[in-house]
Amino acid sequence: MEFITSKELRVYAGKILEKVRAGERFAITHRGKPVAWLIPFENDTPEEFSPLPYHEAWADIERALEASEPYYPEWHEALKESRRQK
Structure with a gap:
């Protein structure tokens, strides 16, 4: 294994x-x-490491969002916080 920055x-x-691609x-x-x-993907890569088709991946994202609670109650509060200088 080679180290690169x-x-x-x-x-x-x-x-x-x-x-x-050549296996390094x-x-x-x-x-x-x-x-x-x-590292390269192997032909026998486990399913959990295989990319999903777009529509399936997006459905997973939407399910996760529906199951979670938003940190900010309104979008404009999140936007205001993101623009706050540190």
């Missing part, structure tokens, strides 16, 4: 993805610390 991933994304694995670092793995 997040900057290297941005700059050389195409070349790195070619290597991943990478550990991605940010500010010197590993944060993610970049």
Whole structure:
């Protein structure tokens, strides 16, 4: 496994993805610390790692939103908070 920086991933994304398709694995670092793995999908990838079709994924998102309570009661309060300077 090769270590690459997040900057290297941005700059050389195409070349790195070619290597991943060929079976290589990478550990991605940010500010010197590993944060993610970049590994190829296998033909026998478990179903939970397989991407869903758009309509199924969107239905899952809508179900999760319906089951959750909003942090802000009104959209304009959320917008006001997002624009607050820190």
